Amino acid sequence: MDIQGRIKLIGHIQDISASFRKREVVVTTDEQYPQHIMVEFTQDKVSLLDGVQVGDFVKIDINLRGRSWQSPQGETRYFNTIQGWRLTQATNQPHMQDYQQSNSNYQGQGSAVDAYHQQQQQGGYQNQQQGFNQGQQSEYDEDNLPF
DSSP, X not given: OEEEEEEEEEOOOEEEETTEEEEEEEEEOOSSSOOEEEEEEXXXXXXXXXXXXXXXXXXXXXXXXXXXXXXXXXXXXXXEEEEEEEEEEOSOOOOHHHHHHHTTTXXXXXXXXXXXXXXXXXXXXXXXXXXXXXTOOOGGGXXXXXX
């Protein structure tokens, strides 16, 4: 399994104990809804981050790790970790325009977004925001989503 994206943040090496160290990196995926994914490198793999910089487009091979923990009160909790084991500079860097063009012919089962775009093309939904942001843009409109 792998994650591809641009490096947003590279953490410092953390010496947790005399025998365990880790380093974290945050990668922002390049897709319609970008995700900020934190990946942890441990032990000898922390040095894999030495050759990269913020803004580099990378491919990180990962393993998903899960574990349980029982509190002193008897409550069981579950935790997940995304652990990186290989990092390479990605050669093909997808762009949102390419993604959108490749998916522009999608004729799905009629999602709310598809219905919205279809109504916009037919002249509908122009004054449907009665009672909401009448003529004013709020801070929630920054993502330009139709909902």
